[in-house]
Amino acid sequence: MLVVSGISLSLFLSVLIFFKKNRNTADTILSFWLFTVFIHLILFHLSNNGTIEKHPFLAGIQIPFPLLHGPFLFLYVSELIKNHKTIKIPYWFHFVPFILTFIYLINFFILPGEQKIDILKNDGYGFENFIVFKHILNIISGLGYIIWSLFLIRAYKKALQNQFSTLPYINLKWLEFLSLGLSIIWFIIIFANETLIFTSVSIYIILVGYFGIKKGEINANPKLDILENQVKPKQNPIVASIDFHKQSTNRYATSGLNQEKTELIKSGLEKYSKKEKAYLDPDLSLNILASKIGVHPNYLSQYINEILETSFFDYINSLRIEEFKNKISKEEHEIYNVSSLAYDCGFNSKSSFNRNFKKITGKTPTEFIKSSSK
Structure with a gap:
């Protein structure tokens, strides 16, 4: 029943995403990936209920399919976060193991139907070495691409923290969910049988559908490109003679941060971050604050x-937390609720406020208020 649900939902989501309005490249990759899952689940279901014995031309077609899921995950993550630092590899190159495996299996596909069924029933008799090699290749491909994807997400999250005071939490969690969910399935592949494997895949797809549609990640994936559309800083007269465009794009590699600029930034942060409270703007970014100060x-x-x-993320949010603590000291929480105060301090969601407050103070807002009132 779960497998049938997974089949239906994977097809539904694939079509839904493919025909969505303003579909982008990441959406297309996700749509093709879900359609691949749909085909894979169908082939397993037909094999599991004995239908393939009546249609032996389908026998073995599903064997190379595990080599598709890791590349699809990586390409989706890479495209969604627009990682420009990644070595550019043509999309098709990631599918070479699948293509080569399929070509090798032509020797199996051209066999008479009954012989193919007998080979599959006898644990791949005559293809034992290939089965061992294929199992190892599946693990290397699956786990390798998952680790690569998680590395990209981690690097992306770190880059965001140096650019923005608010993170796209839902989208980060969506990418982490896809990656970690698939990693669980690959561990099941290593230790479990096919029935448990495809049952877990079906549950995974059901969860993708539920959280994706409920939270909107599938239907409204924004471009999370942190390297494009950056605000060009307005030059302060003090530093107008500096040619910022000649600065190296490598992070701090050829930095010209001298004592004069250091003092300028220090006084700028004192003015705009603390006195004028620029952190109250929930959309405050590194570029915006740099523009105010007049530095690159x-x-x-x-x-x-x-x-x-x-x-930058922790710096701005620590100031917001201090603003909140200041309001609490004035007992404003007795007039306004905690959520309202959090929004007034520059946070754009209650969950973001709670996470950051706990991270910085070690206490929840409620615990802090109770300890402060004693």
């Missing part, structure tokens, strides 16, 4: 990372 974002990022020893 690279200098401001270096100052925050190396001198303050924190990320």
Whole structure:
């Protein structure tokens, strides 16, 4: 029953995403991936209920399919976060193992139907070495692409923290869910039988459908490109003579952050971050703050990372937390609820406020308020 549900939902989601309005490249990749899951589940279902014995031309077609899921995950993650630092590899190159495996299996596909069925029933008799090699290749491909995808997500999240004061939490969790969910399935592949494997795949697809449609990740995936559409800083007269465009794009590699710029940034942060409370803007970014101060974002990022020893994200949110604690000390929480105060302090969601408050203070807002009132 679960497999049938997985078959139906994977086809439904594939079609839904493919024909969605303003479909982008990431959507197309996800749509093709879900359609691949649909075909894979159908072939397993037909094999499991004995239907393939009546249609032996389908026998073995599903064997190379596990080599598709890792590449599809990686391409989807890579395209969604627009990782420009990744070595550019043509899409088709990721599917070479699948293509070569399929070509090798032609020797199996051209056999008489009854012989193919007998080979499958006898644990691949005559193809034992291939089966062992294929199992190892499946594990290397699956886990390798999952680790690569998680590495990209982690690097992306770190880059975001140096650019923005608010993270696209839902989208990050969506990518982590896809990656970690698939990693669980690959561990099941290593230790379990086919029935449990495809049951877990079906559950995975059902969860993808439920969370994707409920939370909107599938139907409204924004482009999470942090390297494009950046705000060009307005030059302050003090630093107008500096040619920022000649700065190296390599992070701090050829930085010109000297004592003069350091003092400029220090006074700028004191003015705009603390006195004028720029952190109250929930959309505040590194580029916006650098523009206010009149320095290149690279200098401001270096100052925050190396001198303050924190990320832009943590720096701004620590100021927001201090603003909240200041309001609490004035007992404003007795007039306004905690959520309202959090929004007033620059947070754009209650969950974001709670996570950051716990991270910075070690207490939940409720626990902090109770301890403060004693």
